[in-house]
Amino acid sequence: MKKGQVTIRDIALKLDISISTVSRALRNSPEIKLETRKKVLRTAEEMNYSPNVVAQSLRVNKTKTLGIVVPELASHFFAANISGIQDTAYKRGYNVMICQSNENYEQEKSDIRTLISSRVDGLLISLSRETKQYEHLTNLYEKEIPFVLFDRIYEELPVTTVTVNDTQGAYQATKHLIGQGCKRIAFMSGPEGLYICKKRLDGYEKALREVGIEVDPQLIAHSDLTERSNRSLTEDLLKLKSRPDAIFALNDPVAVDVMKVLKEKGIKIPGEMALVGFTNMPFSDALDPSLTTVDQPAYEMGKLAANNLLDQLIDPEGFQPRTIVLETELVMRKSSQKK
Amino acid sequence: MKKGQVTIRDIALKLDISISTVSRALRNSPEIKLETRKKVLRTAEEMNYSPNVVAQSLRVNKTKTLGIVVPELASHFFAANISGIQDTAYKRGYNVMICQSNENYEQEKSDIRTLISSRVDGLLISLSRETKQYEHLTNLYEKEIPFVLFDRIYEELPVTTVTVNDTQGAYQATKHLIGQGCKRIAFMSGPEGLYICKKRLDGYEKALREVGIEVDPQLIAHSDLTERSNRSLTEDLLKLKSRPDAIFALNDPVAVDVMKVLKEKGIKIPGEMALVGFTNMPFSDALDPSLTTVDQPAYEMGKLAANNLLDQLIDPEGFQPRTIVLETELVMRKSSQKK
Missing domain, CATH: 3.40.50.2300 (Response regulator)
Known part of the structure; x- marks a missing residue:
């Protein structure tokens, strides 16, 4: 978690573009081509660039927070998922808030409501073992609230899913x-x-x-x-x-x-x-x-889920849901x- | 997590008081004596009464959400703390949102800011191993945001702490x-x-x-x-x-x-x-x-921390910070x- 002293100047030098382009790309300004924005974000991540989150969230009308719902926290698997999500989100200037459903369908619905009330920008959800109805997910989809499903997924919605094989x-x-x-x-x-x-x-x-x-x-x-x-x-x-x-x-x-x-x-x-x-x-x-x-690869799953959700938040129009399946060993x- | 069909009528019958008193006590109406409010809440908890959270939060100007900050989630100890907090909160009509500091001081401060921005009613915090400055806690205290410290605590503030011996x-x-x-x-x-x-x-x-x-x-x-x-x-x-x-x-x-x-x-x-x-x-x-x-007794620690924070939220005037130390075996x- 040590943060480097990397500045936007370093990123600009590396990519041979102007500092103002990097700065606007990091703020997801539509003035910058999507391709460039993605390249800047990837480079920022690779170089371990840590934005000033407070200053940044003053500039845009978003909470810069992702919500996570998992069945249980007393599980190394979900804890590793969450670490992958959180590290990725943090590198890209986002915080995360987590709720656990305790493997309970009603609690899962309540968790999603709580996170939505907190105005998270998007959600990452792994379903409880008791979840057999999916209206709460359909509702999210219809309200155009961006979300990604991982590990315990529902296959019938056109949203990004991340599972292992x-x-x-x-x-x-x-x-x-x-x-x-x-x-x-x-x-x-x-x-x-x-x-x-x-x-x-x-x-x-x-x-x-x-x-x-x-x-x-x-x-x-x-x-x-x-x-x-x-x-x-x-x-x-x-x-x-x-x-x-x-x-x-x-x-x-x-x-x-x-x-x-x-x-x-x-x-x-x-x-x-x-x-x-x-x-x-x-x-x-x-x-x-x-x-x-x-x-x-639980950490990797979390990382992919977060990166895909964040890409969707940056470019809602260009978004296409992906079905990501990772190999096991x-x-x-x-x-x-x-x- | 099975919820009973217990109603406020059952609670009223058991305590031999009127339904409207129970109802007002559950809403923490100041019209009801604190003693009665506490008795009603305890009985509701014992009888596994599950309030209609959505309806209730429409009635009061609170989010009915507690924020938790722990050093790491990939720890059975903190996961059990969180379960104790969450079960207790849920029984008393509150949701919880969790952030992990990843044992990092800057992340801990950022977590607290994120939860405060989400307007949680109170916080339960266990400090990161890197936390050696405490202004963020002093600030919370000065802003009169209710919080309880557990396991990894800072002893110099007059707030409730829960530790083991x-x-x-x-x-x-x-x-x-x-x-x-x-x-x-x-x-x-x-x-x-x-x-x-x-x-x-x-x-x-x-x-x-x-x-x-x-x-x-x-x-x-x-x-x-x-x-x-x-x-x-x-x-x-x-x-x-x-x-x-x-x-x-x-x-x-x-x-x-x-x-x-x-x-x-x-x-x-x-x-x-x-x-x-x-x-x-x-x-x-x-x-x-x-x-x-x-x-x-990690689960018990979480339960005590949550009950004490909730008592403080109900009755801020009557609140006295407690130093709770549980025995080990x-x-x-x-x-x-x-x-």
Whole structure:
């Protein structure tokens, strides 16, 4: 977070344009060509230029604030998203305010109302697990309030979305377990309607079908993502007549709860039960055993979401919604390696 | 987060007062005695009464929004603080908006300005590790903007503060290590000026002096709380001629970084090096080895901070700043138990 002493003069020198052009570009003056404005902003970002936010917001009739709504803050994934958003916003002269929905639909609506009342210039939203109606988003769209959806998205609106390739990540994880000799791979998923659950289920099923393993509905559990639910569904899987030999968990926090139950019952990981998560949270390599997981570029997601929203704010006319899908990477650790 | 169907009629029946009194008390009408207002609000909270926030905020000239500023969101401790604040605020008809300072003083000031511009009714603030000047807080106080400080506080202003008994927690942790036979106990602390560092150092030193162990400055490290700093200071401790046999870490995230270095170097925990943290984050019992730590009631801290701020908002005249100190508890796990 150290700020350099970069001035608009440095930016002007680098791009070989006048200081007044840089200054007007940074203020998004329509006198400057969009191409130039974007180039100046990118260069300012690269050079770590820090505008005088207070002076700047006096010049334009905007709050220069972005609102973020996430399901929960006690999640490394969303915390990293937010850091990516905030660092990007700050570099481009914007502040952010954050609300958490606590995975609750009513709270999500209330959060959006609160941020709109605070006159944020735009919103970045990741939906709660309970959100099954979307009028609040349709309303935002109809009122022409700019917003971007990330990770937990609604696909039916022409707005920019940023996700990871959930299907591919789940496919890699399941394929890895098959490669370790696992025959009965369970999928500890979340609420059926949730975007990431649907996509990750697709990848899981694809990997199984590819090698001729039949998808067994008994092996697919839908947790409500609380520790209690994760635990009791793990216990249910262990009670099956034909017990699974691997569990692929929707995310790392779910994997941790599964791991706790397995350890309490003295089931050897990975010997008796291989385990793979999804997230790659900072502590997953310090777990016992270290957790194989699918790495999500959470910070990068936040950065892209913020940059796209800010581009839209600068040039509402030229805006085209984008569907951005980032690739994931399987991180192999001890919890899954039987061989 | 399920909301009951409790109405103001139910509250009136329970307290044996009129519906209009309950209604006016919930709106904080000065016509109703403060005692009654408080009783009604407490009962409403106990019965899980959920007011119609939109209707209510039309009635009063307030935004019914609290602003929160925390150093970082990627911390279970602050995430739990925020949950405690938010649940409490929501029950009492308030929304919250959150900003993170990223441990940066300038960002902290900017966050406070942003929230004030959004006309929040009051603020809950935990200071960044870089904050060594306090004019921004003094300004808030002079402008009579209600705020509460929690965990990382500034003691010189007559505002409500909520902390845990950091000194006692550190004392317990150090005493426990002495009881395990450790002779050279290092303290991996944070920035010297930080409130929690000073208080925890006091407890560490008190425990050592009590049994006649001299405090060795070589064994006290001041990390800037980044992973890089935590790691390199751990390596420095290991290079000492007379190596420590135990490390007490400022918090669990620091303890995790220490643990990683020890494991990489093949140093047995707790055999060759006992390790204790401070926080009790959700994954600390799933680490290898499970982490002995000092449990902080983070959710409770948030709840108390919010309730005290809301009481102040309701009754500014009757307000008296409180200094609230919560007790901690040592949670003994494998990382420290040599015996």
